[in-house]
Amino acid sequence: MTLQSGWAKAGSGMTAVFGTVVNPGAKDVTLLGGSSPAxxxxxxxxMVKQPDGSMKMTQKQGGLTVPAGGSAELTPGADHIMLVNLHSALVNGGDVSLVLRTADGANVEWTVPVRSFAGAEETYAPEDHR
Ligand SMILES: [Cu+2]
Known part of the structure; x- marks a missing residue:
């Protein structure tokens, strides 16, 4: 599993990681979550549409499944990897590493650059955070 064109949004508190997750294997792989030193x-x-029409992000039920021989897009305003409660701000030009856990118990480690990004500010729905 690789993350192509991966990047993390500069910010503090919490931020997101985007890119294209590529699964070169013969089996579907589901990412459930993970950890990061940051x-x-x-x-x-x-991102889930709310009854009032606004979009809020929630944890993705069942994780992110990347099809065998295929890919999954992580983009602002859609599916993404969330870094929750950053220990310190991520600044433009730095980088951040993370380890994702798969449904079959493997770990996938990625390091991505940090970039400033002004669009697609996301609203968190903390009531859905568990
Ligand atoms: Cu999020």
Whole structure:
């Protein structure tokens, strides 16, 4: 599993990691969450339309499944990897490493650059955080 064109959004508190997750293997792989030295928790999030029409992110039920021989997009405003409770701010030009846990018990480690990004500010729905 590789993360192509991966990057993390510069920020503090919490931030997201984007890119294209590529699964070269013969079996579907599901990412459930993970850890990072930069944050208290790493979660898989999706954006869900609320009854009032706004979009809020929540933890993605069942994780992110990347099909065998295929890929999954992590993009602002859609599925993303969330770094929750950053220990310190991520600044433009730095990098951050993270380890994702798969449903079959493997760990996948990625290091991505940190970039400033002004668009797609996301609203967190903390009531869905468990
Ligand atoms: Cu999120």
């Amino acid at each position: 944050a208290a928790d790493v979660q898989i999030h999706s």
